[in-house]
Amino acid sequence: MIRGIPTLDDLGDVSGKRVFVRADFNVPIEDGRITDDFRIRAALPTLNWLRERGASVACATHLGRPKGTPNPKYSVAPIRERLAELAPDVELLENLRFDPGEEANSAEFAATLTEGFDLYVNDAFGASHRAHASIVGPPKTLPSAMGLLLAKEVEVLLGLRNDPKRPFVAVLGGAKISDKLGVVEALLDVVDALVVGGAMCFTFFAAQGRPIGDSLWEPDQVETCRRLLQQGKTIHLPEDITGVDANGNYATFGTRLPDGAKGFDIGPGSAAAFSDIIMDARTVFWNGPMGMFEDERFASGTRTVAQAMADTKAFTVVGGGDSAAALAQFRLDTDVDHVSTGGGASLELLELGDLPGLAALRGAPNAHD
Ligand code: ADP
Numbered sequence: 630m631i632r633g634i635p636t637l638d639d640l641g642d643v644s645g646k647r648v649f650v651r652a653d654f655n656v657p658i659e660d661g662r663i664t665d666d667f668r669i670r671a672a673l674p675t676l677n678w679l680r681e682r683g684a685s686v687a688c689a690t691h692l693g694r695p696k697g698t699p700n701p702k703y704s705v706a707p708i709r710e711r712l713a714e715l716a717p718d719v720e721l722l723e724n725l726r727f728d729p730g731e732e733a734n735s736a737e738f739a740a741t742l743t744e745g746f747d748l749y750v751n752d753a754f755g756a757s758h759r760a761h762a763s764i765v766g767p768p769k770t771l772p773s774a775m776g777l778l779l780a781k782e783v784e785v786l787l788g789l790r791n792d793p794k795r796p797f798v799a800v801l802g803g804a805k806i807s808d809k810l811g812v813v814e815a816l817l818d819v820v821d822a823l824v825v826g827g828a829m830c831f832t833f834f835a836a837q838g839r840p841i842g843d844s845l846w847e848p849d850q851v852e853t854c855r856r857l858l859q860q861g862k863t864i865h866l867p868e869d870i871t872g873v874d875a876n877g878n879y880a881t882f883g884t885r886l887p888d889g890a891k892g893f894d895i896g897p898g899s900a901a902a903f904s905d906i907i908m909d910a911r912t913v914f915w916n917g918p919m920g921m922f923e924d925e926r927f928a929s930g931t932r933t934v935a936q937a938m939a940d941t942k943a944f945t946v947v948g949g950g951d952s953a954a955a956l957a958q959f960r961l962d963t964d965v966d967h968v969s970t971g972g973g974a975s976l977e978l979l980e981l982g983d984l985p986g987l988a989a990l991r992g993a994p995n996a997h998d
């Protein structure tokens with residue numbers, strides 16, 4: 630058990646048992662070919678754990694958004710092929726979202742999924758914030774457990790929330806504050822300092838009455854940012870910004886942007902300051918790039934923060950698809966302690982301390998009854 634949730638060991642003797650594994654094999658596919666099989670390989674420890682102990686294993690995943698109808702474009706066939714190479718005797722069912730019952734959380738669909746199985750394992754962290762049939766249905770009837778991947782995510786993320794080594798710093802960026810407001814508020818309660826970069830900082834600047842030129846911001850979030858700034862918690866905002874001036878030329882600004890200017894990255898002074906904060910922390914959670922890193926001219930703030938994440942002695946956790954992509958682009962992804970496999974799920978777990986998929990596992994029947 631980890632935080633009240635059964636783990637693989639709690640399943641008892643699995644030899645000869647038929648196990649249904651909900652995995653997250655939602656991989657990028659182009660022209661029928663998998664471009665990155667990371668998510669398939671990430672499930673292997675759980676699949677092998679079960680196979681080595683004599684269980685027979687079938688998995689299921691969603692893939693893309695076929696919206697409840699079978700569509701060859703979203704067939705799991707390429708995944709099945711790759712899985713056959715990595716774990717030869719593991720079966721893979723067709724795309725769960727070919728049936729409208731998956732997203733509608735239909736009990737009937739869940740019953741067809743679990744028919745003929747003895748045990749259920751959820752290893753799909755990236756889908757566990759959704760109350761879909763394959764996530765919350767099976768634990769109502771089958772003895773269940775979380776897989777090794779899901780258990781690691783839960784241990785790391787709930788550890789951050791409940792007992793982080795201090796100082797605990799959260800570094801947040803990305804495009805929109807509105808996407809992340811819930812987690813920002815929850816993090817403010819537990820962190821010693823919040824560091825804000827990305828386009829998100831301009832809404833905070835606006836709340837401070839600073840001119841932001843034509844930078845990306847969210848007028849309807851200004852009041853919220855003002856309230857957050859007034860909470861008395863330490864919020865570090867950038868002290869300089871790089872971007873383009875009104876003529877479209879590359880430029881560095883202070884914290885007041887001229888008319889027509891656009892901020893696309895934190896400046897070198899801010900990057901150095903943020904890096905120092907990360908180096909001095911004992912726990913760091915990072916979500917959201919510091920700028921528009923896809924454009925090399927505006928990647929340096931994100932690169933400096935990523936490098937500090939790699940260099941610091943602190944326990945480092947990265948959540949978020951684009952942040953993880955940035956880290957991989959800089960080849961620093963193996964230098965942090967944990968890169969979460971779930972974007973939305975990791976933020977929701979940090980914010981609420983629980984997910985529908987975890988709650989379902991907690992209520993599952995005991996394997997020994
Ligand atoms: P994550 O996926 O890590 O949670 P988000 O999806 O919230 O991150 O945000 C990532 C996007 O934010 C990137 O595409 C990046 O280009 C964009 N972004 C960051 N800073 C800026 C900025 N100053 N102006 C415009 N876009 C930005």
Ligand code: MG
Nearest residue numbers: 949950951952
């Ligand atoms: Mg993103």
